[in-house]
Amino acid sequence: MSFIQLNNLTKYFHDSSNPAVTALNLDIQKGEIISLLGPSGCGKTTTLRMIAGFEHPNKGEIHIDGKEVFSETHSLPPEKRGIGMVFQDYALFPHMTILKNVMFGLNKWSARQKKQRAKEVLELVGLEGYEKRYPTQLSGGQQQRVALARALAPNPHVVLMDEPFSNLDAGLREKMRFDVTNILRKANTTAIIVTHDQKDAFAVSDRVVVMKDGVIQQIAAPKEMYRCPKNCFVAQFVGKTNLLTGRMDDDLMNIHTHIGKVTLPEQWQERLETVKLSIRPEGCHLTDQGAFCGEVVRVTYGGEYQELYVRLHNEPNLSKEPMLIYAPIDQDVEIGTIVTFDIKPELVALVE
Ligand code: ATP
Numbered sequence: 036m037s038f039i040q041l042n043n044l045t046k047y048f049h050d051s052s053n054p055a056v057t058a059l060n061l062d063i064q065k066g067e068i069i070s071l072l073g074p075s076g077c078g079k080t081t082t083l084r085m086i087a088g089f090e091h092p093n094k095g096e097i098h099i100d101g102k103e104v105f106s107e108t109h110s111l112p113p114e115k116r117g118i119g120m121v122f123q124d125y126a127l128f129p130h131m132t133i134l135k136n137v138m139f140g141l142n143k144w145s146a147r148q149k150k151q152r153a154k155e156v157l158e159l160v161g162l163e164g165y166e167k168r169y170p171t172q173l174s175g176g177q178q179q180r181v182a183l184a185r186a187l188a189p190n191p192h193v194v195l196m197d198e199p200f201s202n203l204d205a206g207l208r209e210k211m212r213f214d215v216t217n218i219l220r221k222a223n224t225t226a227i228i229v230t231h232d233q234k235d236a237f238a239v240s241d242r243v244v245v246m247k248d249g250v251i252q253q254i255a256a257p258k259e260m261y262r263c264p265k266n267c268f269v270a271q272f273v274g275k276t277n278l279l280t281g282r283m284d285d286d287l288m289n290i291h292t293h294i295g296k297v298t299l300p301e302q303w304q305e306r307l308e309t310v311k312l313s314i315r316p317e318g319c320h321l322t323d324q325g326a327f328c329g330e331v332v333r334v335t336y337g338g339e340y341q342e343l344y345v346r347l348h349n350e351p352n353l354s355k356e357p358m359l360i361y362a363p364i365d366q367d368v369e370i371g372t373i374v375t376f377d378i379k380p381e382l383v384a385l386v387e
Contacts, residue, residue, distance in 0.1 A: 036101060037062035038225055039086075039193060044095035046081050051093070055081040056249045059095070063193075068219055068226045070236035073246035074272070079229040082246075083195050086227065087120060088113035100192045119186030119224075121196040125178045127170040127185075133157065134166035137185045156184040160218055176207045176214070183218060193225045200235050212238040233273050237261075245269050261315070266387040270313035275342075277314040277358050278386070293355055294347045295327055300380040311386045316342065318382025319360040325375035331368055332357050340364055345374060 041061040047054040056078040063069055071079040084090035086097060088104070088111065097105040099118075104111040119140075127136050137153040144152065157163055160180040170178055179199065186194050199215065200208045216239045219226050230236050236243045237257040245252045245260070245268075253265040264270035267278055281292035289296045290312060297312060319327075333344035341364060344357040360376060362368060 036098070038065040038067075038100060039063040039227075040096070040098040041082075041086070042096040042098075044082070044085055044092045044097070046078075046085060046090060046092050054093075054249050056085070056092075059249075059251055061244060061251070061254065063225060063227070065225055066223050067241045068216065068228065068239055070228045070230055070240040070243045071246060072230055072233060072236040072243050072272075073252075074231060077246040078249040079231070079246060080197060081249075083197055083227060083229050086116075086193075087118050087195055088116050117192035119189065119191035119194040121179075121182045121186045121194065121199055123198040123201060125170075125182040125202075127178060127181055129170050131169075132166060133162065133168050133170070133173070133181050136170065136181055137188055140185055140189050152188055153184075156188045157181075159187070159221060160184045161214070174207075175203050176211050179203070179211060180214065180218070183215065187218075187222050187224060191224070193227060194219065196226060196228045198229055198231070200230070200232070208235075209238075215239060237273075243273075245272060247272075262382065263384045264313055264386055267311060267313070270384070270386050275316055275359055277312075277316065277319075277356070279312045279314065281310055281312060283310060294329075294358060297378055297383060298380045299383055299385070313384045313386045314358075314378060315382040316359045316361045318379045319358060319376045320379065321360065321362055321366065321374050321376045323375060325377045327358075327378065328373065328375045329358065331370055331372045331374060334368060334370060336364075337361075338364075341366065341368065343368060343374065345376070 041059055044056055044059040045054055046056045059082060071082055073079055081090060085092050091110060092105060099116060103109060104116045134153050137156060138149040141149045141152060160183055162177060162180055200211055203211055212235060228239060240257060242254060242256055243260055244254050247268050253260060253269045260273055264273060270276045270278065279292040281290035283290055289298050290310060327347060329345040329347040331343050332346050335342040340361040343360045343362050345360055346357045
């Protein structure tokens with residue numbers, strides 16, 4: 036049995052024909068860090084709140100560490116589920132010192148044990164020496180580490196984090212992704228993180244769960260999800276991509292598309308009539324003798340690379356999207372430049 040099991044969870048608020056979450060199944064191993072990723076309104080927070088016990092599912096079961104915490108006949112209250120929560124705004128008590136904030140969740144412990152444990156977790160999150168300060172005297176990143184220390188203090192089965200990085204500016208966000216992952220790993224804690232940001236999800240998680248309209252679209256490790264997105268939605272939501280429709284060649288290796296013949300990697304080579312392809316922009320590399328040729332119609336500077344939108348010469352249909360290709364920053368290209376490129380089969384995927 037997995038450490039956390041969500042079976043067939045369904046939740047609707049007013050309208051049973053339009054659930055916020057539909058028949059959600061997810062198995063999580065001990066120590067795993069999982070992200071729930073998806074656009075606004077896809078049901079991430081509702082899922083997290085059902086696990087925490089703040090929201091009752093209309094159907095389904097939740098097991099944590101072998102114990103049934105929710106079924107249609109039984110529901111454990113949030114405080115008995117062994118859960119640590121980190122809220123988006125950290126929810127620290129402003130009138131309490133950092134030490135008292137962290138001790139707060141340990142109400143059944145003796146005063147000495149509380150203090151000792153709070154000091155232990157503050158050391159784990161790198162905030163020893165800050166015990167006597169108040170939350171307003173800390174930076175955003177430090178406040179977040181206090182919130183994480185408070186959640187970890189009672190040794191919960193699982194830590195739930197709702198949009199933990201959304202209040203941080205870009206630089207700090209990157210550092211906190213790294214710090215939070217390290218702290219969770221050191222504490223060997225299972226964690227479920229809600230985010231709408233692909234970079235957050237990819238940077239911190241062992242596996243990512245992509246949701247849309249209350250339904251899981253794909254569950255996979257970040258690299259697998261990027262390279263083999265299951266459907267068009269995942270391909271477009273997780274990174275950028277070129278979506279093409281095509282027909283399988285008799286050789287079962289190539290797909291005829293509007294830009295020409297695209298070779299599939301081996302795992303996708305099977306007999307299908309019409310297929311959809313997702314080709315990552317970095318799967319197209321500019322080269323003098325490339326099989327594909329077109330004109331650059333838009334250039335965006337992305338920092339480490341340039342994004343080129345290329346209209347293929349063999350494609351008279353202007354309603355088709357131009358191909359998105361990444362080019363090195365030192366490559367001399369502008370609107371109107373004719374480029375040729377090849378496509379690496381490893382970055383081609385068949386999608387539903
Ligand atoms: P966001 O990223 O914007 O927080 P989310 O993916 O977390 O979105 P949820 O907050 O889980 O999405 O909401 C899923 C759906 O359920 C939405 O359509 C939302 O309007 C609806 N919903 C959530 N909470 C309630 C509620 N208490 N009452 C009625 N509808 C709700």
